[in-house]
Amino acid sequence: MIAEGSSSARHSVVEAATDMLQGRLGLTEGCRRLAGLANEVVPDWRLDSDFVVFGGMASETDTYPVGAAREYWSSQALEREDEKRAKYEATVRDSVLKACANVIARFSASARR
Secondary structure: OOOOOOHHHHHHHHHHHHHHHOOOOOHHHHHHHHHHHHHHHOOOHHHOOOHHHHHHHHHHOOOOOOHHHHHHOOHHHHHHHHHHHHHHHHHHHHHHHHHHHHHHHHHOHHHHO
């Protein structure tokens, strides 16, 4: 299958998915990143079985503070939201990691030959 989009976008997708599989990038952060790249690599993310997983999780977790936004939250609120996020991530972990493996296979350099 020939991948859509620029090689830079495909590279970013593979990099984020690999980082998620190897535990260097959290599920919430990674899904947000991949959802943001979706329109650059697939015609319609809503119809793509892998990117719909990333988009769905990004939507479900959009209220949870990650990255620099955390500095504006109280420690009590962070603790509460982190617990909710961890519970949700546990329920979707397997499907997210499977989608990561799929996009690596689809968009890696060897898949484009």
